Amino acid sequence: MRLIRVFPRRTKATPTDDLARFGPPDLFDEADEVHVSVTFTWDKAKAEKLAEAWKPVAPVKVGGVAYGDTSLTFLPGRYIRPGYTITSRGCPRRCWFCSVWKKWPTPNPLPIYDGWNVLDDNLLACPEWHVRAVFDMLRRQTQRVCFTGGLEAAALEDYQVDLLSSLKPRPAMFWAYDPGDAFETLESAARRMLAAGWTRESHRLRCYVLIGYPRDTFEAAEKRLTDMVRIGFTPMAMLWKPETESAMKWGPPPQWRAFQRRWVRPAIIHARDGAQP
Numbered sequence: 001m002r003l004i005r006v007f008p009r010r011t012k013a014t015p016t017d018d019l020a021r022f023g024p025p026d027l028f029d030e031a032d033e034v035h036v037s038v039t040f041t042w043d044k045a046k047a048e049k050l051a052e053a054w055k056p057v058a059p060v061k062v063g064g065v066a067y068g069d070t071s072l073t074f075l076p077g078r079y080i081r082p083g084y085t086i087t088s089r090g091c092p093r094r095c096w097f098c099s100v101w102k103k104w105p106t107p108n109p110l111p112i113y114d115g116w117n118v119l120d121d122n123l124l125a126c127p128e129w130h131v132r133a134v135f136d137m138l139r140r141q142t143q144r145v146c147f148t149g150g151l152e153a154a155a156l157e158d159y160q161v162d163l164l165s166s167l168k169p170r171p172a173m174f175w176a177y178d179p180g181d182a183f184e185t186l187e188s189a190a191r192r193m194l195a196a197g198w199t200r201e202s203h204r205l206r207c208y209v210l211i212g213y214p215r216d217t218f219e220a221a222e223k224r225l226t227d228m229v230r231i232g233f234t235p236m237a238m239l240w241k242p243e244t245e246s247a248m249k250w251g252p253p254p255q256w257r258a259f260q261r262r263w264v265r266p267a268i269i270h271a272r273d274g275a276q277p
Contacts, residue, residue, distance in 0.1 A: 085115025212252030
């Protein structure tokens, strides 16, 4: 079957093969079926316009994370670029700002496909047998491994520290410092990773820090970000957005976007006065 996949926006993870599209069809497009894949809720309006534009070409299906997809099927290379992999879905935490646990309240191990950029919701919360199998796969990769999906400090166990340090070259990783997380948990994770051989200077110890959520302040957000720098993480500010379009009016004002830009690039973060540990 000739399947064209249409994406409302390009990201680093978006496929770029001959059947990936980013706009309306042209005169030469032919397909048996068209899938419009939507990751972000704020792209739904654009996605639905694209779906209408593609209807003359072939039957169209619209779906993806933005539409509450609950599928436990991962097809490598279809909706994310080859090299990116998802080995589990779900998370046991109940974070108010996250919809993952509402779909999958426990981690669900999936078949393991090769890839070097792991996008799991909460890999470290998975059963040990699955975590070890994932790392067996990662050791076969020829590119530096990256845990873009995020790692939970509260789930970190000693055997996982050993597995992470067994990867050569040392992987890049993104931890998460979310509202309600104990600072001491992040501090412990940073200390353990530094002891295992990572360095502050490599900037491979990254940390997502949610900012701009209701009742957040610039002062409080900057303290969380600088606290991460102080303990050895290079933070990456993640601007909170409401889950639904109807709630977008409660989103953070434009000033938060300018603030976020100062806290996403390591070169800017560590060049700023007072930001160096």
